[in-house]
Amino acid sequence: MGSQVFLQHLANGISLGSLYALLAIGYTMVYGILRLINFAHGDIFMFGTYMAYYAITSFMLPWWLSFILAILLTVIFGVMVERSAYKPLRNSPRISVMISAIGASFLIENVAIVVFGGRPKTFPVPEMFAKVLSLGEVSIVSVTLYTPVITLLLLALLLYVVNKTKTGMAMRAVSKDYEAARLMGIDVNRIISFTFAMGSGLAAVGGIMWGMKYPTLLPLMGMMPGLKCFIAAVVGGIGDIRGAVLGGFILGLSEIMIIAFFPALTGYRDAIAFVLLIVILLVKPTGLMGQNLTEKV
């Protein structure tokens, strides 16, 4: 295998990894604040992709406007899901909220089959994202180049919001101690809504980038990426935003590299993520960048 081929594999892996990373951030943020695994995250991602699709094809909007609209609609949708499925259970045991999350996920998927239809739709990829660039023997589509850049930009933005702004401080407070944060006069519900809004916005960006890379839209398209990105978040250390990005890249790269170097294992592609999960849980249960938390007694 020549170095060109290796570079091509590397480019493929980074492009897949950055898509995983975008989604994993959303998982990790919600978990960080609420200690809740938002199983509907993959479906919110699907919703975002469909919104962009309809904005471009049905309303004939220019692509950038469609994307902004899709992100806004997805944010509203994500907050709606939080209000209806999670907020009423705020004081219930954690397991109830998790079951509610699974329920919300199934509901969204099945309503989507009815509303959007079961036949695959084709995402209209704007010209500037579909260009094929050749660098020597390595050829990549321009969207592959944009995705990691966007992922890293959003990561920087998020780190800024969480670490430097007042809302971010409130978010960190809520994540450390929910009750105490409330006693200190923090509007916990507003902070949680804000977290969901950001997570959903990221899911929408992820969905749009995904749609441009793999332009088939299906109501169940969020299921597998959703699961894998959850794993990416756990691998990186759930609750840690940088960890989620790292986990996403590790997952994307290992998937591509394993298929590239051990073609016989292709059939186990989806299993790779789960094997990675088991290994991480055995070796370092808090994830690569997670901190050890002492259980409160």
Next chain:
Amino acid sequence: MKKHVALLLVFMLGLATLLTGCGGTTEQASEESDVIKIGIFEPMTGANAAGGEMEVEGIKLANELYPEVLGKKVELVIADNKSDKVEAANAATMLVDKEKVSAVIGSWGSSFSIAAGPIFKDAGIPAVGASCTNPLVTMGNEYYSRVCFIDSFQGTVMANYAYNELGAKRVAIIQEISSDYSVGLVKYFEEAFVGFTGSEDSIIGKASYNTGDQDFTAQLTNIKELNPDAIFAPGNYTEGALLVKQARELGIDVPFIATDTWEAPEFLEIGGESVEGAVFSTFFTTEVPITDESEKFLKAYREKYDKEPASVTALGYDAYLVILNAIEQSGSTDPAEINKFISQTKDFEGAAGMISLDPNGDAIKSAVIKEVKDGEFKYLTVVEPIQ
């Protein structure tokens, strides 16, 4: 606010159950005695939904043209196998246990038919496949027949095309490893192609992917290194279109060849310009109507849908006619009797050609080769069956 949102969601849930409920149950309740129920076992949702829908179009059209048999109304009952092998068994069980159908048509996608085969066999309900081409569908199952050719023929046809028409000497194969259909075809293609070239080394590489995969860049990058003359990639149209698209983006410019499952409008939509020049074998072409029934079918279809039918639509139509013919000849609604007459089908005039079933229940038919050109499926040639 919270209440309203919750109410809205509950309403949507109710709507969803209502709408999906319709798919599973009969459209109108009638007296047991004056209707004959025929089950439609097809993927209506999921990755293969377009395939299922195209076949159902044909079945429904046939039902409109021939709504009655033995003086009884024929009622179609749709069971969605959701493009999933596990769901396929559930859907089949629903048809035989709950709906008590007299016969079943389907499915697009051999894997689902193979999964449901034992259920139809145990219940003694005859099933007629429209476009499921894997030999295992009917093998060892006297209750499963089909109105299309099988993959041992189709694989050979494409190997012949690659060797003689494309002049390919070194071919790479990409298979959908979780699909019985694709793996079977690859085996027949390989045997035939090695037979033509006389060298085991003529298959220079083999890569796999899973049903539902969207990223094929790792496999394609490896294949590009091998520099094949052509790539044989039988599998679903969704994955197929993405595969060809990514291959072109990686700078692979050799011809792609495949089989009947690529003939779906989604293949053209998803693939766009990338799939230009893709060649595949299929069952039927509207350019050369074969029988009087073809003319009738084409006329009715064009009137109703105002477009050209796909091959599998014609086959869905034929499967319905074969069952109706068997019911008429047997003069009974007893599934075992119907099955006996289905297996005796000989020189029956269908829309996609004359249908004669061999002892396995497979139709002996010619294959059509089509090419993607200017965003449409264009007819190239006909290949006669090997007798």
